[in-house]
Amino acid sequence: MAKAVRKAKAGSDSSRPRKAAGAPGREIDADQLLRYYRDMLLIRRFEEKAGQMYGMGLIGGFCHLYIGQEAVVVGVQAALSPGDRVITSYRDHGHMLACGMAARGVMAELTGRRDGYSKGKGGSMHMFSREKEFYGGHGIVGAQVPIGTGLAFAQAYRKNGGITVCYFGDGSANQGQVYESFNMAELWKLPVLYVIENNQYAMGTAVGRSSATVDLYRRGESFAIPGRAVDGMDVVAVQRQATEAVAWCRNGKGPMILEMKTYRYRGHSMSDPAKYRSKDEVTKMRAEHDPIDQVRKRLLESGGADEAALKEIDREVKEVVSQAADFAQASPEPDPAELWTDVLKSA
Amino acid sequence: MPIEVLMPALSPTMTEGKLAKWHVREGDAVTAGTVLAEIETDKATMEVEAIDEGTLGRILVAEGTEGVAVNRPIALILAEGEAAGALDAAPPAAPVAQAVPAAAAASAALITAPAAPAVAPVAPAGPTEIPPGTPMRSMTVREALRDAMAEEMRRDPDVFLMGEEVAEYQGAYKVSQGLLEEFGAARVIDTPITEHGFTGLGVGAAFGGLKPIVEFMTFNFSMQAIDQIVNSAAKTRYMSGGQMGCPIVFRGPNGAAARVGAQHSQCYASWYAHCPGLKVVAPYSAADAKGLLKAAIRDPNPVVFLENEMLYGRSFDVPEIADFVLPLGKARVARPGRDVTLIGFSFATGLALAAADELAKEGIEAEVIDLRSIRPLDHETIIASVARTNRVVTVEEGWAACGIGAEIAAVIMEQAFDWLDAPVQRVAGKDVPMPYAANLEKLALPQVADVVAAAKAVCYRR
Numbered sequence: 001m002a003k004a005v006r007k008a009k010a011g012s013d014s015s016r017p018r019k020a021a022g023a024p025g026r027e028i029d030a031d032q033l034l035r036y037y038r039d040m041l042l043i044r045r046f047e048e049k050a051g052q053m054y055g056m057g058l059i060g061g062f063c064h065l066y067i068g069q070e071a072v073v074v075g076v077q078a079a080l081s082p083g084d085r086v087i088t089s090y091r092d093h094g095h096m097l098a099c100g101m102a103a104r105g106v107m108a109e110l111t112g113r114r115d116g117y118s119k120g121k122g123g124s125m126h127m128f129s130r131e132k133e134f135y136g137g138h139g140i141v142g143a144q145v146p147i148g149t150g151l152a153f154a155q156a157y158r159k160n161g162g163i164t165v166c167y168f169g170d171g172s173a174n175q176g177q178v179y180e181s182f183n184m185a186e187l188w189k190l191p192v193l194y195v196i197e198n199n200q201y202a203m204g205t206a207v208g209r210s211s212a213t214v215d216l217y218r219r220g221e222s223f224a225i226p227g228r229a230v231d232g233m234d235v236v237a238v239q240r241q242a243t244e245a246v247a248w249c250r251n252g253k254g255p256m257i258l259e260m261k262t263y264r265y266r267g268h269s270m271s272d273p274a275k276y277r278s279k280d281e282v283t284k285m286r287a288e289h290d291p292i293d294q295v296r297k298r299l300l301e302s303g304g305a306d307e308a309a310l311k312e313i314d315r316e317v318k319e320v321v322s323q324a325a326d327f328a329q330a331s332p333e334p335d336p337a338e339l340w341t342d343v344l345k346s347a
Numbered sequence: 348m349p350i351e352v353l354m355p356a357l358s359p360t361m362t363e364g365k366l367a368k369w370h371v372r373e374g375d376a377v378t379a380g381t382v383l384a385e386i387e388t389d390k391a392t393m394e395v396e397a398i399d400e401g402t403l404g405r406i407l408v409a410e411g412t413e414g415v416a417v418n419r420p421i422a423l424i425l426a427e428g429e430a431a432g433a434l435d436a437a438p439p440a441a442p443v444a445q446a447v448p449a450a451a452a453a454s455a456a457l458i459t460a461p462a463a464p465a466v467a468p469v470a471p472a473g474p475t476e477i478p479p480g481t482p483m484r485s486m487t488v489r490e491a492l493r494d495a496m497a498e499e500m501r502r503d504p505d506v507f508l509m510g511e512e513v514a515e516y517q518g519a520y521k522v523s524q525g526l527l528e529e530f531g532a533a534r535v536i537d538t539p540i541t542e543h544g545f546t547g548l549g550v551g552a553a554f555g556g557l558k559p560i561v562e563f564m565t566f567n568f569s570m571q572a573i574d575q576i577v578n579s580a581a582k583t584r585y586m587s588g589g590q591m592g593c594p595i596v597f598r599g600p601n602g603a604a605a606r607v608g609a610q611h612s613q614c615y616a617s618w619y620a621h622c623p624g625l626k627v628v629a630p631y632s633a634a635d636a637k638g639l640l641k642a643a644i645r646d647p648n649p650v651v652f653l654e655n656e657m658l659y660g661r662s663f664d665v666p667e668i669a670d671f672v673l674p675l676g677k678a679r680v681a682r683p684g685r686d687v688t689l690i691g692f693s694f695a696t697g698l699a700l701a702a703a704d705e706l707a708k709e710g711i712e713a714e715v716i717d718l719r720s721i722r723p724l725d726h727e728t729i730i731a732s733v734a735r736t737n738r739v740v741t742v743e744e745g746w747a748a749c750g751i752g753a754e755i756a757a758v759i760m761e762q763a764f765d766w767l768d769a770p771v772q773r774v775a776g777k778d779v780p781m782p783y784a785a786n787l788e789k790l791a792l793p794q795v796a797d798v799v800a801a802a803k804a805v806c807y808r809r
Contacts, residue, residue, distance in 0.1 A: 120588075128591050140579075146575065150551020150554070345589075347646050
């Protein structure tokens with residue numbers, strides 16, 4: 001995608017994060033930054049489009065947008081290897097795109113059409129891709145945490161060297177089943193990385209109003225699970241911390257917790273006017289910490305890319321999203337016979 | 348006259364046990380509370396204490412003896428001043444329990460209490476899936492369940508067992524006896540007491556390609572985890588458009604045991620049977636327990652496998668077939684008859700069979716259907732029976748409201764209304780939380796006499 005603008009050393013394997021990226025004081029590879037830029041932008045534009053389509057009545061029910069939090073999933077994904085698994089909550093569109101699931105399949109699920117990832121039967125919160133090792137998309141707050149721990153259990157059982165990244169929010173962080181999972185994960189040294197996406201608000205309740213302690217990365221302390229706080233608006237910081245954490249989990253040391261300090265610009269869901277916080281707060285966050293702007297600035301200042309190159313990426317991303325939207329509207333509704341399928345698997 | 352020490356019962360269902368060890372010798376002085384001996388069953392160990400003062404006159408059953416019947420005299424105690432010659436003069440015992448279980452030792456899990464309601468006789472063997480002439484072996488439901496798990500674990504390395512006390516303790520009800528030794532700690536896994544968490548973990552492991560067996564110490568505790576069972580295990584296949592699957596078995600004792608009170612005595616059949624995406628199985632006999640559990644483990648869907656503590660120790664004939672697997676979703680005609688159909692599952696099948704014996708004495712030939720599977724429910728077998736008998740009584744230990752009997756009655760209304768000669772009657776648990784007192788508990792649970800009365804009512808007989 002970035003052939004015209006790349007400054008990277010020839011022959012480098014751009015599909016894997018490089019050691020140098022984690023070393024403090026060293027500038028990250030331009031290739032990587034461009035990829036993060038493109039991946040984050042794809043999520044941003046996809047979510048904006050989803051928001052528009054929701055407003056037009058093309059998407060129904062619940063729709064939780066990821067705008068503002070893009071650096072978290074893109075940075076963590078950059079630290080993973082083939083065979084690693086991902087599971088998250090209902091704010092899942094960004095995770096699916098970061099896992100490499102097709103934008104058009106995700107969008108067609110949002111519109112409830114037969115070419116959606118769940119044939120239109122799951123919706124925004126319930127999509128999966130075995131091929132991309134994405135295990136949902138879970139609508140019950142916190143339920144993905146024991147499930148993700150179980151995915152890691154299966155990896156440990158099979159001794160296949162894989163790890164599972166289990167994302168959950170600051171809201172989930174107070175759920176009892178999270179701590180039941182922490183206990184077993186550490187007890188059995190399961191290869192699971194818990195990524196707490198602390199976007200400051202569980203629906204409309206600020207962390208400080210719902211949590212007796214707000215340093216969520218410390219929530220594993222009584223189980224001896226190490227945790228770190230990470231600037232979740234900085235994709236490079238996320239990628240560096242995630243790389244170390246993934247190595248920890250993969251080396252049989254058990255689980256780890258990364259608390260990503262992040263921010264969602266939009267409401268909890270489409271029906272949330274976000275009256276519980278000030279406009280200034282959101283504006284300030286966007287102006288000073290936007291994850292995409294940060295990478296953009298970095299690329300331009302370091303000479304990693306010029307305006308024209310970034311514009312080309314913008315154009316390409318817009319095209320992908322626009323095609324996804326068209327596809328999602330053109331795809332037919334599921335056949336009525338689909339009502340009765342996929343309840344049970346024949347033995 | 349010497350006092351007889353009798354073989355005690357650890358639980359209402361125990362009929363015999365092993366005299367493992369004598370702690371006293373003939374001639375020793377004993378006082379009330381002296382530990383005399385240890386007895387064992389496959390389920391638990393307990394100590395026998397003296398309740399009287401005196402001298403141990405004679406040991407009647409040597410240590411190490413297996414199969415000692417409950418209430419058989421195991422020793423004689425001479426009262427103070429009583430001569431040893433009195434030992435030979437002792438008449439056959441009037442069965443007065445002279446030994447009491449040491450309460451602490453008897454409480455193997457959360458259960459076990461003396462004084463059992465009368466148990467129904469064993470069903471005549473007659474499952475249609477077993478070819479005539481197949482050699483049979485008598486075994487308990489507990490052993491059958493254990494064998495089913497062991498066979499499936501040998502067959503498929505992805506099958507593993509997890510739950511509270513399943514490994515080192517050998518199972519709270521000793522169902523997983525010996526599995527840890529054979530399969531090791533990686534496949535027989537003791538969990539913390541966190542049903543919500545370990546159930547979700549099991550579901551995740553199933554999503555991740557394994558075939559977990561999750562044991563609940565009782566299904567009452569599955570309420571902690573019902574979100575993971577229903578919202579995650581049952582619905583994900585559908586929500587993923589068929590991409591995901593959840594091959595998992597949730598098993599453990601369900602329904603009333605004996606004297607364990609309201610929080611440990613509920614039947615969850617209708618709760619789980621309500622949900623599409625689950626299969627729900629509730630066997631009665633040991634053969635069904637084995638064949639259905641093997642099928643449940645192989646099934647690619649989540650299966651809720653409801654066992655019954657009162658049946659664990661009961662013996663039935665099990666076919667000696669190398670790989671005995673029964674189909675899920677098929678009921679069994681446990682006893683053919685022409686006058687009235689009695690439909691039960693799990694423990695209630697025993698009640699129905701006992702009632703059928705009683706009814707036969709009065710010239711009423713009852714057909715007994717053992718549902719075996721609650722979801723899918725075998726409409727075909729039910730309707731075919733209604734067409735023969737035209738009268739139906741449902742029997743279940745759970746509550747009637749929104750229960751399995753209610754579902755069966757509705758199915759019959761919809762599909763066999765014209766065959767009915769009388770309204771369907773439900774015999775069910777009374778609409779109260781389970782009381783503790785023995786007499787109240789008996790009143791709360793369906794009894795054979797209730798089934799007999801209901802059967803006569805639908806036959807318009809007194």
